[in-house]
Amino acid sequence: MPDRALIPVRKLGHRAIDAIWRLGVVARFFIWTLTRSGGCLRRPQLVMREIFSAGVLSLIIILVSGLFVGMVLGLQGYETLQTYGSEEALGVLVALSLVRELGPVVAALLFASRAGSAMTAEIGLMRATEQIDALQMMAVDPIARVIAPRFWGGVISMPLLAALFSAMGVFGGYLVGVVLIGVDEGSFWSQMQAAVDFGDDIMNGVIKSGVFGVAVTLIALFEGFDAPPTAEGVSRATTRTVVTSSLAILVLDFILTAIMFTGV
């Protein structure tokens, strides 16, 4: 009888080993991608194409969301700050929340659902239609030819998208706060400039978005590469990309924030 009682424990152990094994595979995939990126330098056109499909095509959604997030921050911030009679601090509130947190995080979440899912579906379908095997047959390394350019395209696009999101958000906050509500323009900008530090706030935001870019692109590419070659497999992999990378973004954000902003 003890044998049957041990089954759930054994299942748990199997799952744990499976998860660790998968983590190892992802790490090896990451190392492969990095070590076989030399081809991207020789053929920058491949990376350009991926910056176009990951970055340029995500521009509209990033810009529009940034604008609206900034406008909402302007409205909500004004409502709260007004009760303390310090509505001039609106610029500080909008800029700091965007540059430190919302810019990198929301841009990365949008990037994961807009560009990450597309990457997974594309590579999963390449797998399912045996295009990747065909490349291998022709002695073309699929990691160097297919994966690495997409990886660098995503990693380069992400910080730029986050910066655009933050800039758009500050503009949205300015529109609502100064143009619509009538907060004093001079103190809006000057208090913002006094409070936002280039190294501590803006560069940390850029570092954050770079880390998110690596995480999201890596997850998307791995899920696509690893997808079972069926219609169902590709659809599952796409879902997993969005779910896993969203979770990864939020957890990484907490860790990075804890490292960056608590020592001050």
Added chain:
Amino acid sequence: MERTTLDLWVGLFVAAGIGALLFLAMKVGNLASFESGQTYAVTVAFDNIGGLKPRAPVKSAGVVVGRVGGVSFDTQTYEAVVTLDLDARYPFPDDSNASIMTSGLLGEQYVALEAGGSDKMLKTGDRIRLAQGAVVLENLIGQFLYGKSAESGAAAGE
């Protein structure tokens, strides 16, 4: 898509991204207002710095002339030693007076620098001798209450 159009779009995208970063650095951040290139560091000891933090502004006549570089504690004198990174464009006499002020009633604290009359200017490593620490609100209230009760005591004695 044709290669030239693709290049154009990617170029526009990268330029816009870098432009956004520049906008954040110049208009939102403090990169334009104070370049940290040429500064000279002087120290000043306070008996109490209140809530003064590194990177707080150093102001003279209301103009930002530097930043607080660091705060440390001197175990010999039991005083707080504050390093001020002053902009090299603004030399100050070596008998200048430093005090810790609060902007507004509950605002951030900054170091106010008042120029003295000496001919010799401060240079890196110098120490400002005249210093007045932060005003602690609790002490002020205590003094006020003590003064009030002494006053009423004197009035009752007459």
